[in-house]
Amino acid sequence: MDDTAMLRRFNRTYTQRIGVLEESFLGTGRPLGVSRLLFEIGPDGAGVRELRDRLGLDSGYLTRLLRRLDRDGLVRVAEDPADRRRRLATLTATGRRAWRELDQRSEELAERLVAPLTARQRARLTDALATADLLVRAATIELREVPPTDPTAVAAAGRYFAELDRRFPGGFDPGRPDHAGTFLLATSDGRPVAYGGVRELDDDLLGVAEIKRMWVDEAWRGAGLGARMLRELEALARRLGHDRVVLDTNGTLTEAIAMYARAGYRPIARYNDNPYAEAWFEKDLS
Amino acid sequence: MDDTAMLRRFNRTYTQRIGVLEESFLGTGRPLGVSRLLFEIGPDGAGVRELRDRLGLDSGYLTRLLRRLDRDGLVRVAEDPADRRRRLATLTATGRRAWRELDQRSEELAERLVAPLTARQRARLTDALATADLLVRAATIELREVPPTDPTAVAAAGRYFAELDRRFPGGFDPGRPDHAGTFLLATSDGRPVAYGGVRELDDDLLGVAEIKRMWVDEAWRGAGLGARMLRELEALARRLGHDRVVLDTNGTLTEAIAMYARAGYRPIARYNDNPYAEAWFEKDLS
DNA sequence: AGATATCTCTGACTAAGGTCAGAGAATGGA
DNA sequence: TCCATTCTCTGACCTTAGTCAGAGATATCT
Numbered sequence: 109m110d111d112t113a114m115l116r117r118f119n120r121t122y123t124q125r126i127g128v129l130e131e132s133f134l135g136t137g138r139p140l141g142v143s144r145l146l147f148e149i150g151p152d153g154a155g156v157r158e159l160r161d162r163l164g165l166d167s168g169y170l171t172r173l174l175r176r177l178d179r180d181g182l183v184r185v186a187e188d189p190a191d192r193r194r195r196l197a198t199l200t201a202t203g204r205r206a207w208r209e210l211d212q213r214s215e216e217l218a219e220r221l222v223a224p225l226t227a228r229q230r231a232r233l234t235d236a237l238a239t240a241d242l243l244v245r246a247a248t249i250e251l252r253e254v255p256p257t258d259p260t261a262v263a264a265a266g267r268y269f270a271e272l273d274r275r276f277p278g279g280f281d282p283g284r285p286d287h288a289g290t291f292l293l294a295t296s297d298g299r300p301v302a303y304g305g306v307r308e309l310d311d312d313l314l315g316v317a318e319i320k321r322m323w324v325d326e327a328w329r330g331a332g333l334g335a336r337m338l339r340e341l342e343a344l345a346r347r348l349g350h351d352r353v354v355l356d357t358n359g360t361l362t363e364a365i366a367m368y369a370r371a372g373y374r375p376i377a378r379y380n381d382n383p384y385a386e387a388w389f390e391k392d393l394s
Numbered sequence: 395m396d397d398t399a400m401l402r403r404f405n406r407t408y409t410q411r412i413g414v415l416e417e418s419f420l421g422t423g424r425p426l427g428v429s430r431l432l433f434e435i436g437p438d439g440a441g442v443r444e445l446r447d448r449l450g451l452d453s454g455y456l457t458r459l460l461r462r463l464d465r466d467g468l469v470r471v472a473e474d475p476a477d478r479r480r481r482l483a484t485l486t487a488t489g490r491r492a493w494r495e496l497d498q499r500s501e502e503l504a505e506r507l508v509a510p511l512t513a514r515q516r517a518r519l520t521d522a523l524a525t526a527d528l529l530v531r532a533a534t535i536e537l538r539e540v541p542p543t544d545p546t547a548v549a550a551a552g553r554y555f556a557e558l559d560r561r562f563p564g565g566f567d568p569g570r571p572d573h574a575g576t577f578l579l580a581t582s583d584g585r586p587v588a589y590g591g592v593r594e595l596d597d598d599l600l601g602v603a604e605i606k607r608m609w610v611d612e613a614w615r616g617a618g619l620g621a622r623m624l625r626e627l628e629a630l631a632r633r634l635g636h637d638r639v640v641l642d643t644n645g646t647l648t649e650a651i652a653m654y655a656r657a658g659y660r661p662i663a664r665y666n667d668n669p670y671a672e673a674w675f676e677k678d679l680s
Numbered sequence: 681a682g683a684t685a686t687c688t689c690t691g692a693c694t695a696a697g698g699t700c701a702g703a704g705a706a707t708g709g710a
Numbered sequence: 711t712c713c714a715t716t717c718t719c720t721g722a723c724c725t726t727a728g729t730c731a732g733a734g735a736t737a738t739c740t
Contacts, residue, residue, distance in 0.1 A: 129401075
């Protein structure tokens with residue numbers, strides 16, 4: 109059975125048999141959408157804007173759902189002191205009780221589902237689901253162009269600089285902020301997992317772009333994400349009208365150097381005066 | 395992470411990211427429910443009763459959905475010649491075209507989903523999903539009491555007899571139909587995967603029941619299904635007021651004998667005149 | 681300071697997705 | 711042959727889930 113056939117087969121099995129886990133929220137006297145919202149707010153509360161994104165709801169619709177929860181005494185909605193356009197939803201004591209009930213229902217259903225399995229089978233299932241979970245997350249990472257001032261992009265760049273500082277023998281000083289270039293950000297669940305940019309070389313090397321600040325979250329390394337980011341950056345450079353890319357790197361970043369080699373990059377002579385650079389590479393995009 | 399936690403985590407990941415596979419039916423100008431029904435009818439057609447079970451719909455609602463498909467010229471509903479209360483739905487030429495379109499959309503979505511993965515990752519995902527699929531199916535097998543005349547039960551008994559005939563050196567003759575006893579049938583997707591019965595011994599052995607016709611589909615062996623069936627039959631015998639069970643078997647059924655031993659059965663002397671029996675076992679239910 | 685964008689809320693509107701009770705035809709079992 | 715059951719269909723009714731346009735308050739950019 110090929111990849112998509114297996115995925116589709118599993119999808120059928122899944123929606124028929126585990127799909128009910130979702131509907132465990134039914135039968136609580138509240139419609140599914142309302143229960144889902146209640147559960148999503150959670151014991152710690154959540155911003156209305158954030159809920160809108162997480163559940164993919166229309167803002168007017170969400171307002172009404174929240175008002176229903178408020179009327180039932182489960183949720184309080186208050187102004188966000190940090191930004192008075194925004195509002196924050198938190199559970200009341202009754203709301204927390206209802207939340208726990210939902211959580212418990214869901215837990216019970218999950219237990220009932222694995223109950224007929226032997227201990228060994230359960231372990232195998234857990235293992236298979238962990239693998240599938242990781243790969244599905246990897247497959248659905250979102251890659252998008254961002255301005256380098258985007259808060260999530262800034263966070264990603266910060267983690268990149270911090271790692272350089274940790275790994276370079278003499279540390280690393282990013283100098284003053286440099287926002288030149290076009291940047292790609294990969295996120296999973298809203299958190300940055302990879303980052304990188306392309307910028308035009310300002311000197312006489314026309315048609316040549318430089319790849320800069322390539323970074324992949326430690327937890328995601330070895331999952332092909334770096335190679336994917338590199339491919340996307342090359343495609344971006346091509347769209348921007350370049351037909352060659354260059355990059356520099358430091359000798360301590362061995363896994364990065366290996367990846368550049370695998371991706372078809374060739375070593376070249378120093379083309380800049382970056383004091384941290386120890387190796388320079390290029391690749392033709394034609 | 396324990397079993398239920400992993401299951402619930404996966405459930406979240408899955409519904410958020412692959413749930414869209416389901417909604418691939420949207421955007422075809424028809425509401426989701428109608429498209430799902432169209433897809434379920436399939437190129438070979440389907441009985442209305444069967445559709446009702448598979449999709450879990452109210453009969454009135456289903457009638458209306460079918461009428462809509464009929465009005466759109468996608469489906470014809472006709473009387474079932476075998477039972478004129480029932481009706482059969484089949485796709486028209488236009489309906490088959492619409493079905494292929496849905497199938498293709500679903501295929502495309504699946505492809506787009508695995509596209510960002512490397513070949514190795516895809517193989518791992520397919521593997522993990524195959525394992526999860528098998529185990530989820532195993533976990534959701536339905537076990538229920540059936541009269542021995544139930545068509546599915548008859549089919550299961552037939553496969554049991556056929557196997558005995560294949561494996562016994564001198565073949566096997568079931569003799570005239572014997573419907574004494576209470577039977578359990580395990581089904582997956584409506585097809586029999588395990589079968590077995592309990593009957594009171596008619597002679598002087600009061601309080602003793604016999605387990606008979608224990609059978610597990612070849613494809614499902616080694617999945618703990620036999621042991622589960624045995625446990626359920628013992629529980630059934632207990633409910634029927636017995637406190638000891640006995641059974642007979644043939645020496646060629648080695649894996650069955652091993653399973654009885656694992657389940658705590660002890661060999662005893664011949665207690666019947668079954669010409670095929672070569673070994674006899676018992677177990678106390680107290 | 682002014683323009684622009686973001687966020688929430690309101691009102692008006694709609695389709696989708698059901699549920700329920702009962703009728704009528706056909707079938708199966710005693 | 712009669713009775714209970716099964717299956718489909720109809721009519722009446724309802725909630726859920728959602729869309730859209732625009733107003734008003736606040737924040738951000740230049």
